[in-house]
Amino acid sequence: MTIQISEEKTMDDHGRVYNFSAGPCMMPMEVLEECRGDFMNFQGTGMSVMEMSHRSKDFMNIFAEAEANLREVLNVPQTHKTMFLQGGATLQFSCVPLNMFGSGKTRADFAVTGQWGEKAYKESGKYGIANLACNTKPQKFSYIPPVSEWAISDPSQTAFLHYTANETVNGVEFQYTPDIKDIPLVADMSSNFITRPVDVSKHAVIYAGAQKNCGPAGNTILMVDQKYLGKEMPICPTYCSWKAFADADSMYNTPACYSIYVTGVYLKYTKAKGGVTYWEEQSLKKSQRIYDIIDGSDGFFTNPVQKDARSRVNVPFQIQGGNEELEKKFLAEAQKKKLYTLSGHRSVGGIRASLYNGMPMRGVELLAEHMKDFMSENAA
Secondary structure, eight states, X not given: OOOOOOHHHHHHHTXXXXXXXXXXXXXXXXXXXXXXXXXXXXXXXXXXXXXXOTTSHHHHHHHHHHHHHHHHHXXXXXXXXXXXXXXXXXXXXXXXXXXXXTTSXXXXXXEEOSHHHHHXXXXXXTTSEEEEEEEOGGGTSOOOOOGGGSOOOOGGGOSEEEEESEETTTTEEOSSOOOOTTXXXXXXXXXXXXXXXXOGGGOSEEEEETTTTSSOTTOEEEEEEGGGTTOOOTTOOGGGOHHHHHHTTTOSSOOOHHHHHHHHHHHHHHHHHTSHHHHHHHHHXXXXXXXXXXXXXXXXXXXXXXXXXXXXXXXXXEETTTOHHHHHHHHHHHHHTTEEOOBOOTTTOSEEEEOOTTSOXXXXXXXXXXXXXXXXXXXX
């Protein structure tokens, strides 16, 4: 990464705001600046990356560098194949059972700790038996029960166990990798991907949309233990076959070329900043800054999640237990301070601050100041 800029000054120059969207979301200015510099004429090729053939030497080099940096940043073992796909994590809700149920085991366990895990569970039930290892919906997805309390199926009958590492809507995050011993572990890591180190070797499959922490929408990253390739169900569409894409090095059909390029720039930037441990440090600082204000507000702000399961990247909260009038006022006044997209998900309401890798500490500080000022002016 060669471009050095002043984050705050450049944001002001471009009239930018601090975007707390749950995704697509804010990206580092350095990444955007490099993409802008390459946009019209990528490194003397005379064309933009979005104009290139995906079979061209120039794009193949872009792809190879992005993949190599992904493997380096996450220390992906040689046992696992990495792929850049399309369709988002949502398509993988179908692809996981379609690719994992073809060896005779058509049962899967699901740890449902939020709305996205519930969607994956329901989708898998179309292709086999989906068992709820745990389901915290009755408790409004406010905690994660210990693995010792899960209703885990007989490993001899179970193709995989699926968990969602971070629930974007509900603000619930696993702070550990579930130890389930003999059942292949599958993880949707879309919203906390590349925010902390992860032991890829403990997972049969990891998938993640890039649009939260390492790129724009359109690129879905898949890491799969190669021993699970080529075992799809007979009904599996070719487009959903991991083996088909693995054999074609992610290019069974035209990939999301420009999204992959931006992900590659983001991964270079990650390396330049010190790797995934840098993002882990930033995630902890940013989330703790907001949680400290919530916990110290004497109930003016409340977060519904049990403390040991609080997300570092999606922080939902309410004002005075869900005072809609005050929450609307909070959001309106936040925009005047360049703090945007803070509304909670439509299904839960309230406020939600998404603190992904691209959100600078300055944005978090401005949000913290707004929260304190608002509480001072509106507390009964």
